[in-house]
Amino acid sequence: MGEIWEIVLGIIAGFGGVGVIILAIIKFSAEQIARRLEEKYSLKLNKELEKYKYNLDNKIYISKTKFDTEFSIYKELSKAFFDLVKDISLLIPTGVTTKIADEKAQKEYENKLYSDAVEKAIVAQDALNSNAPFIQSDLFNKYNIIFQLCNRQLKTFERRWNVLIMASQEEKESFSTEDYNRTDEINTKFSELNEKIRTYLATLDVIE
Secondary structure (H helix, E strand, O other): OHHHHHHHHHHHHHHHHHHHHHHHHHHHHHHHHHHHHHHHHHHHHHHHHHHHHHHHHOOEEEEHHHHHHHHHHHHHHHHHHHHHHHHHHHHOOOOOOOOOOOHHHHHHHHHHHHHHHHHHHHHHHHHHHHOHHHOOHHHHHHHHHHHHHHHHHHHHHHHHHOOOOOOOHHHHOOOOHHHHHHHHHHHHHHHHHHHHHHHHHHOEEEEO
16 A cells, blocks of 8 residues: 555656646746747837937928928929929920821921920029029039930920031931930939928928
């Protein structure tokens, strides 16, 4: 009987040891999971704090009057240059285009496009130069580059009236691949500039 009891106690002790081991494993795993969760949320919190700090550091605080003034300037420039880029894109278009069957009507249409583009160029240049002291120099330069490219397209179109160019009228009225690519370049640069201005305006914070 005593021997049987000793065997039973041994078995119980054996289970008890396994229980202790299992308990230790569970405790260790729980601590590991808790530590990893803590690290995960701590990292996320640190990232959020860094993002918030970055936004604060990159904010430009200005008065409402100054914000309204800057917004008005960029709105004026955006409208003026949008109209110019649009007319230049019609004057020397890229991609597939159609022509009026009547040659005289086509020339009148092209001349009208040219006249409209010249008017838009004057408006855009006046808007840029009159606001030059009030906008960032890098943005001014980007606007000016677009204007110069547009002006070059106007000069390209004007070749048809230049009697000093020794070429046939058909050749003087034709456009090269470079001319067409320049229109694409103008549109690309204008889109990039708009995105840059959008980003800049987003950094402004009004002080009430």
